[in-house]
Amino acid sequence: MLKMVGNTLINYIQGDITSEKVDAIVNAANSGLMGGGGVDGAIHRAGGHQILDECKKIIANIGRLPAGEAVITGGGNLPAKFVIHTVGPVWHGGDRGEPQILKNAYFNSLKLGSKHELESIAFPSISTGIYGYPIENACLVAVGSVSDFLKSEKHYYKEIRFILFSEKDYLYYKGIIEKII
Numbered sequence: 166m167l168k169m170v171g172n173t174l175i176n177y178i179q180g181d182i183t184s185e186k187v188d189a190i191v192n193a194a195n196s197g198l199m200g201g202g203g204v205d206g207a208i209h210r211a212g213g214h215q216i217l218d219e220c221k222k223i224i225a226n227i228g229r230l231p232a233g234e235a236v237i238t239g240g241g242n243l244p245a246k247f248v249i250h251t252v253g254p255v256w257h258g259g260d261r262g263e264p265q266i267l268k269n270a271y272f273n274s275l276k277l278g279s280k281h282e283l284e285s286i287a288f289p290s291i292s293t294g295i296y297g298y299p300i301e302n303a304c305l306v307a308v309g310s311v312s313d314f315l316k317s318e319k320h321y322y323k324e325i326r327f328i329l330f331s332e333k334d335y336l337y338y339k340g341i342i343e344k345i346i
């Protein structure tokens with residue numbers, strides 16, 4: 166079932182984010198922005214060297230991207246026009262600010278996208294792979310942050326998609342979206 170917040174469709178799909186035809190896909194990167202494993206590795210492999218070249222220029226300017234912040238590059242060879250790179254928190258048990266940092270990662274990605282007047286954006290489940298954030302808690306923060314953003318900020322989004330890699334993750338997001346949106 167698809168849900169709306171105002172005029173924005175909240176969609177959730179099981180799949181590979183590198184195939185998504187949207188204005189921007191979001192990358193769950195690390196502070197060095199030099200690529201890595203998981204979804205970060207998949208995006209750089211599919212998108213080609215242009216994305217890494219742009220990331221290197223950004224890092225040359227800012228040093229490192231703090232967790233919870235976001236930057237934007239072109240989409241290289243991807244179907245998406247842009248990639249928004251954000252850094253989620255590493256899970257240390259939940260009492261080191263992880264929920265707020267995760268919330269910021271979604272919120273700041275959306276804010277940057279709206280600055281570029283994007284109409285569609287796709288998110289992976291940030292921090293729930295290598296960074297170890299429990300999916301059952303992370304999906305609540307993710308969906309809550311998107312919903313708060315749409316209700317409080319000026320934006321152009323017609324669709325926000327969550328792309329879940331596994332069926333288990335998909336079912337968690339489905340449960341939360343149906344419950345709180």
Ligand code: AR6
Pocket residue numbers: 180181182183193194195200201202203204205206207253289290291292293294295296297298328329330331334
């Ligand atoms: N499409 C959609 N989701 C994916 C894909 C894909 N192609 N591949 C993996 N996922 P992770 P993190 C899911 O580990 O936890 C990297 O090395 C995956 O199943 O990619 O934020 C970075 O450089 C999981 O549900 O990101 C950082 O060092 C979700 O994406 C670190 O990992 C996030 O898993 C970031 O860790």
